[in-house]
Amino acid sequence: MENSELDRIQNQLEKRGYVTDASIVMSVFLSTTLHKPLLLEGPAGVGKTEVAKVMAAAMDTDLIRLQCYEGLDVNTALYEWNYQHQLLHIKLGEQSGKSVAQKETEIFGEAFLLKRPLLAAITHCRPPVLLIDELDRADEEFESFLLEILSDWQVSIPEIGTISATHIPSVVVTSNRTRELSDAVRRRCLYLWIEYPSLEKELAIVRSKVPGIDERLGTQICQFMRRLRELKLGKSPGVAETLDWAMALVALHRTALDLETIEETLGLVCKNRDDIAAIRLKFLPELVDAVTAEAG
């Protein structure tokens, strides 16, 4: 029972520059096969959002993204009436002699409906990938509302009636764990924890995203990052920082890490004043020695 679908997903992800592993492939496969949302958790900057993007690319469909933030409400997530247009429409039709009831049916038609991400996703012309990004930032109330949508796949709008999903989207939910998501959300989703990549995996990511990088420099950068993460800083650098740094160093025509280069570009790696100070004062010389010794 070799599963060709798993291989296909793996190929698709890799073709789009996403360096993957068995658990990510399995999660994406089961999520699309069983139509269950996929909940991704992990430290910031390990490529959670990227999973949704490559998923959409691999499935050759669109990505609809809902960025969560505190105070996110139904009007921003689901739908809103285009009030300005409605008002104009009424003004323009003042002389038409239509009854109030007629006007009302007109202005509460689909033409005046602004579809926000959730409604857009369920009424899309083909099943899209719906990315609900950083759900932990939204309020608990929004979480319950989201659960309702994710189980019924329909939305009721008082003025129009119930709109059912034309297609069920593949849903990816991400969380940075600034708070715990409710058990109800967890139960509904498949869970995937994405950890910082291993040295080999990170190096592969660097090679694929920064083509032409010097082999030794690439290795040194990844080793340096791995050690930085072990230091338990206030905010550990993610893969995004690794890539930024690698690109910057390539642009600066560096072929190896040295103390001076790191000092100059540390701001690309660490974005927290306390952390930078701690690295400069305590760890830097030691880190440079270790990394240069390891990578030769």
Place this chain on the structure above:
Amino acid sequence: MDVFTTEHTELSANLVSFCRLLRRHGLAVGVGEQAETLRALEAAGVTNPARFRLVLRTMLAKSVREQKILDGLFDSYWRNAHAAGNDDTAESTLPPIAETPTGPLEVPQNRPIASLTDWVDEAEESGEEGMAAYSAAEVLSRKDFSSFSADEMYQVAGLVNTIAQALATRISRRYRQNTRRGRLDFRGTFRRNLRRGGEIVELIHRNRKLLKLNLVLLIDVSQSMDYYNRFLVQFIFAFQNAYRRIESFVFSTSLHRVTDILKKDNFNDVLEALSDRVPDWSGGTRIGSSLQAFLDRYGDDRLNQKTIVLILSDGWDTGEIERLEDAMRTIQHKAASIIWLNPLSGSAGYEPTCRGMEAALPYVDIFASAHNLESLRALARHLARVQIRRR
């Protein structure tokens, strides 16, 4: 005999039994999850133990903690399954779900499952202490933290978690009680004026607005607080897990930010990381200079009129009292409110006479005790009482 059916039944039986085991360890695995997992196994195709485990983990574990539990149980479960049945097929750790069976299965049909069930039942019995803990809760609530035995400490940890969660829910539901008019509600306004043919006559405002509080916790971990620290840290750990707008700091002779440390899954990891980060744990106290250090480094970012500062300390300051007074004055000025919890103030006849406490008290909005669980519960009421000053 139909080989496939046998295989399938075996697989389901094993899955059911394994799910039961997971439930015993606190994973919420219902019949629905079981059925779905079976579908997932069919869809993915089970060719080797690694993939089998991966499917189970993807389907059944809902957090990193659960993933670890599942991984641990998976190993011991299939080792048990193996020991119970297949004495002569030692090459595979996979139970009878191998993909190309050669003829009828050799495994005795009932034995492996039966003995596994025994094993699961055994594992089950360890969960029975829950009832006893419940009846003891009342007594524990009133007992001073410093007089707990090691056994009681364990039970108290659970209660502390519950209280912290209730507290977090309570403050996250605060509404602004504000008679001032809120934002213009476009939707409401439009609906209301529709009957006038779209002429805007009446404006509707949105009044009720959620107000989220920020909390800054400053916790004294000096020698004189030793008895209370384990509980307070446990409390803060649980609190911070449930309510995200908390910044936590500990101090004795110097100040350390510990917000990130408390974000770990496991409380023992937290304790370990804390003792790594805080070298002067259980040392002397310099409250004044610690608070000053807090203001210098974090005061501008962390303090505003939506922030409540919660200080947990007995007020024994061995440093200069003037510094403490200065720091308290600045904090009072910048923050919405200061709550001071003092574990000693629970003892009968306690008067805040030590110099540090005396100096700080004029700037404190709410002064309360924190010596037992009852007083932690009361904290919810204190937080609800805090009025946000508006300028």
